[in-house]
Amino acid sequence: MDFRLPLMSITYLEAICEAQAQALRDDDRVFIYGQDVGAFGGAFKATKNLHKEFPGRVVDSPISEDAMMGLAVGAAIEGMRPIIEMQFADFSTVGFNQIVNQAATLFWRTNLACPVTVRLPFGGTSGSGPFHSQSLEAIYAHYPGLVVMTPATVEDAYSMLLEAVAIDDPVIFCEHKFLYYHLKADKLPSEALPVGKARIAREGRDMTIVAYSAMVHEALEAAAELAPEGWEVEVVDLRTVKPLDTDTVVASVARTGRLLCVGEAWPWGGVTAEVIARVTSEGFGLLDVPPQRLNAKDTPVPYHPNLWTAHRPTPQAVAAAARRLLRL
Amino acid sequence: MLQSVLNPGPVSDGVTARDTHLAAYRHMLLARLLDEKFAGLYRAGKIHGGVFIARGQEALSVAIGSALKKGDVFAPLIRDTAGRLAFGEPVIDAVRTYLGSVLGPMRGRDGNVHRGRPREGYLPMISHLGAMISVVNGTLFARRLKGITGTVGATCIGDGGTATGAFHEGLNQAAIEKLPLVLVIANNHYAYSTPNDREFACRDLADRAAGYGVEALSVDGTDLSACLKTAGEAVSRARSGRGPQLIVATLLRLCGHGEHDKAEYIDPKLKNSPVGRDCLKVAEELLLRQGWTDAAALAGLRSDVMREIEEAVAQAQREPVPDPFAEDWCAISSRHLSETHTE
Numbered sequence: 001m002d003f004r005l006p007l008m009s010i011t012y013l014e015a016i017c018e019a020q021a022q023a024l025r026d027d028d029r030v031f032i033y034g035q036d037v038g039a040f041g042g043a044f045k046a047t048k049n050l051h052k053e054f055p056g057r058v059v060d061s062p063i064s065e066d067a068m069m070g071l072a073v074g075a076a077i078e079g080m081r082p083i084i085e086m087q088f089a090d091f092s093t094v095g096f097n098q099i100v101n102q103a104a105t106l107f108w109r110t111n112l113a114c115p116v117t118v119r120l121p122f123g124g125t126s127g128s129g130p131f132h133s134q135s136l137e138a139i140y141a142h143y144p145g146l147v148v149m150t151p152a153t154v155e156d157a158y159s160m161l162l163e164a165v166a167i168d169d170p171v172i173f174c175e176h177k178f179l180y181y182h183l184k185a186d187k188l189p190s191e192a193l194p195v196g197k198a199r200i201a202r203e204g205r206d207m208t209i210v211a212y213s214a215m216v217h218e219a220l221e222a223a224a225e226l227a228p229e230g231w232e233v234e235v236v237d238l239r240t241v242k243p244l245d246t247d248t249v250v251a252s253v254a255r256t257g258r259l260l261c262v263g264e265a266w267p268w269g270g271v272t273a274e275v276i277a278r279v280t281s282e283g284f285g286l287l288d289v290p291p292q293r294l295n296a297k298d299t300p301v302p303y304h305p306n307l308w309t310a311h312r313p314t315p316q317a318v319a320a321a322a323r324r325l326l327r328l
Numbered sequence: 329m330l331q332s333v334l335n336p337g338p339v340s341d342g343v344t345a346r347d348t349h350l351a352a353y354r355h356m357l358l359a360r361l362l363d364e365k366f367a368g369l370y371r372a373g374k375i376h377g378g379v380f381i382a383r384g385q386e387a388l389s390v391a392i393g394s395a396l397k398k399g400d401v402f403a404p405l406i407r408d409t410a411g412r413l414a415f416g417e418p419v420i421d422a423v424r425t426y427l428g429s430v431l432g433p434m435r436g437r438d439g440n441v442h443r444g445r446p447r448e449g450y451l452p453m454i455s456h457l458g459a460m461i462s463v464v465n466g467t468l469f470a471r472r473l474k475g476i477t478g479t480v481g482a483t484c485i486g487d488g489g490t491a492t493g494a495f496h497e498g499l500n501q502a503a504i505e506k507l508p509l510v511l512v513i514a515n516n517h518y519a520y521s522t523p524n525d526r527e528f529a530c531r532d533l534a535d536r537a538a539g540y541g542v543e544a545l546s547v548d549g550t551d552l553s554a555c556l557k558t559a560g561e562a563v564s565r566a567r568s569g570r571g572p573q574l575i576v577a578t579l580l581r582l583c584g585h586g587e588h589d590k591a592e593y594i595d596p597k598l599k600n601s602p603v604g605r606d607c608l609k610v611a612e613e614l615l616l617r618q619g620w621t622d623a624a625a626l627a628g629l630r631s632d633v634m635r636e637i638e639e640a641v642a643q644a645q646r647e648p649v650p651d652p653f654a655e656d657w658c659a660i661s662s663r664h665l666s667e668t669h670t671e
Contacts, residue, residue, distance in 0.1 A: 031473060056473070062504055067462035067497035074466020077446045080473065082466075097494070101454050102463065104659070109438045112446050113661040144659035169660040196665050243667050 010188060013180035015154045016046050016119075018188060019161035020083060024054045027081060030165060031057040033068060034085030034119075043087050044121055044180060065095030072116045073102045081115045081165055089122035089174065090134045103170040104145030113168035117161070123176040123214055123264055124312055130300035133308075135263070137212075138270035140172040141242040147171045148242040149195070152216035154185035156239060159192035167195070176214040183217075198245035200252065204234035207258035207326055209318065210249055210275050212238040215262045221315035222322055231326055241271045249275060250283040257288035260325050262313050267295035289328040294321045346620040352394055352414070352552060353611050356386040358633045359410035360608055362419060365637050366426055370587045374645075375426050380441050382407035384582030385514050387607035388547070390414045391555035392482050392512050392575075395563040401467045401481035403451035403460040406441050407514065407581070408484055415450060417443075423640045429647040436650035457489035461498025461511060468507040480566045482510040488519020490536070491527045499572065503540045508566040510573045512559075514549060516581035517603070521593045534576040542572040549579030550603065552611040580604045 010018070023030045032047055038060040041048035051058040061068045065086065072082040086092040092099065099118060106114040124133040141148045147169055151157045157175060164171035193199055201216055202223050211219040216237045223233035236252050238245065253259050259279055261272035272293035279291060294313045302308050313321075363381035370379040382389060385407040393414030396402055402415045412422070424432025425443040434443050434452070444452030449467070453460055464481040471479060489495055490513060502509040519527050530536060537544030543565065547558040555577065562573035580603050584591040598604055615621045621629075658666045 062497075062501060064462075064497035064501055066459075066494050067465070067501040070459060070462025070494070070498065071466035071469055071501065074451075074463040074468070075470035075473075076466070077451070077463070078467045078470035078474070080470045097456050097459060098462070101456055102459060105454070106446070107661050108659045109434060109442070110444070110446050110452060111435075147660065147662070147665055167662050167665070169662050169665070243665050 009184045009186060010154060011181055012154045012157045012175070012183040013044060013046060015158035015185070015188060016161055016175055017048055017050070019158045020047060021050055021053065023081075023083070023162060023165040024050065024057060027165070029079060029081045030083065031059065031075070031080060032083045032085060033059050033061050033071060035061055035063055035087045037061075037085050042085060044177070046085065046119070046121070065091050066098055069095040069098030069116075069118070070102065072118075073098060073106065073114060076103075076114045076116050077106075077112065081117070083117045083119060083165060085119045086121070088132050089120035089136050090131050092118065092120055092136065099140070099146070099170070099172070100143040104143050107169065108145060114170050115165075115168045116170045117164045117173055118170065119173045119175060121177050121180075122174050123178055124301055124308060125178050126305045126308055127303060128301070129303040133301035135174075135265035135296070137172070137174050137241050138265050141271065141274075142269070145170065146242065147195070147240065148174065149240045150174045150213040151239065152179070152201070152211075152213050152237050154183050155189040155192065158188050160195060160239070163192075163195045174213060178214050179217075193239070196240050196243045196245060198239055198248035199237045200234065200248070201237040202233065202235040204232035204256065206231045206233060206256060207260060207322060208234045208236060208249070208252040208256045209260045209262060209322065210236045210238060210272075211262040212241055212271065213264070215264050215313060218313055218315045218318050219262055222318035225315060225319045226322055231322070233322060238271070244271075244274060244278070246278045246282060250279060250286065253279055253283055254286045257286060258325055259287065259291035260318075260322055261291070261293040262318055263293070263295050264312050265295060267293070267298055270295065289325060292321060292325050294318060346618070348394070348556060349552065349611070349615060350620060352390045352556060353615060354629060354633070355390045355393070355414045356410050356552070356608055356611060357630065358413055358419070358636070359386050359390070361630070361633055362422060362637050363409050365641060367587050369426070369641070376428065377439055378586040378588060379426070380406050380586045381583050382409045384580055384607060385516060385549065386410040387552040387555045387611060388512065388514055388549040388577045388579060389484070391552070391559035392484065392510065394556065395559040396480065396482055399449065400479050401449040401451065401464055403444075403453060403464050403481070403483040405453055405460070405484040405486065405489070407486070407516070411484065412450075417450065419636055419640045420644065421445075423644040424647065427644045428649050429644045430650050431647050432644075456494070457485065458492035458494030458498060461485070461495060461509075462501055464509060465498060465502050465505065465507050468509060469505060472507075478567060480508040480510060480563055482512060482563070484512045484514060486519060487513065487515040487517065487524055487533065488522060488527050490533060491519075499540050499542065499574070502572040503542050506571040508569070508571070510559075510562045510566050510575065512575045513577065515576060515578050517598060518581055518591075518594060520585045520589075523595075532576070534574065537574045540572075540574075542574050543570065544574045544576060547575060547577045549577030550605040550607045550610055552607060553614060578603055579607065582606060
């Protein structure tokens, strides 16, 4: 028996399940609606046992993403706080209209807030292919009226999901499927950084890598790879991509003078482009070299592991991009 | 069909058929004249964007609006001026929204038919057809969770809107949850310029109800009496727990899609057929034939209604319009989470 194992550990996925249980416990207005979320406990088991513990409040929906979101908006109008589980982020595009035109416009048009949380299991895992791997944070962040969260740690998955439910506005909660089982923590947090505030995941003085969600871990691995070469790389975890904590990013670039943005989403537009646009317009003089970014390739997400690992930024690819930037 | 309602006698609680018809007719007339006023203001360049009027659809719309009670949910669509008024929308709300007054419910941020007061169960439509059905479902679902019983939700759509995925998803969802939804289809024969045979291939839209496991009611949408009876029946069935009700009304849009549209595509044969009757005239003839009113009373009513409209327009025209410098330009209620980078 290995006594070094922690007595208790909790995964990113279990933290999401526990946050929902907590939200259901704390607030009668909360309910969960989504495909297979009831007795089955969800495709990823993110609602495991909740159906039993909270009868009538964890409800199976038909395969109707548009109507799922519409129902959530209607319920929010009546004062409820629905959590919608999209089985995969990819399928949220079927409910896109209700998210961006109904939920996201309600407050601005009518002064009535729309407290809906939309959980999007997103991002690539090996073998998932073009329709079960997408990263859609940028298209939701593009629309006014939405908050877009991208937690990278077990602690953030838990605390930010509770915040998402508590916030009066629609929140797109992007939870990374690769982190579901791979990421573990000893315990759930009792406090957290405020929503909208980025986190310095690793301190360094030579360059800044800005990342979010699973890419924070790829960036940290790249930073560790570069350390023996003498480079001290700072990693900023955005935590929420909307609002975007420009101040923390610009402050980091002020310390390092070099910026690399890493995202798993496609390159055109998007979060990495937004970060670079802001840093160049608000902190141009802080940059010693032109800022760079690294994204997935501009193709659908491939199925085979050989193609998939080449499609998305890996720690090695991040380290290589960082080396190029450091030598400029 | 008309025969059965010619002498219906007292309806309930001392409200007679005469009262019901006269109240409905008043809202129809108010809607017709209000729409005409908007059309005039549009032609005079006083209204930004479009004007969308409901000529020919007032009987159906007023029937659904009148069948609902305070506390019910109503999500009207583009041609529901009469239903909105019958549900309780003040004339000034409509006028302020068209003129963009900051005192209106949409404060100049949205206009024309995109108006409502969601806190009061009166939901503002978005332009994407079919999208309001599941939103009404959500309000009804929430009420069930909260233990509120006895309320219903109604929403309206056209023949073209039945071709959307949202229509299918919404009606199917309502049926699965057995929600007290009344879904009203106004088959006015044209989706903008597109005729029925390019929107659906079933014999009758009411046939669809069976496929969803819901009840259907068909009605002649030019006949106020029939519309009142059908809408009342559908709402009371939904209220009593019989699940979603689909109303399919046959009528003809007697105007363009909007005031920019001359509607030259409408088949003259349809215009000259019974479906092309003007429901307002049909209702008026019924009132006179029944002896429920007379020509002098109708003329008095018309002048009262016109005065109400003119007063509302005069008032809204004096009210402040939005000031871009005073606008806070924040799309979310959690101000601390708003984007700092906005330009």
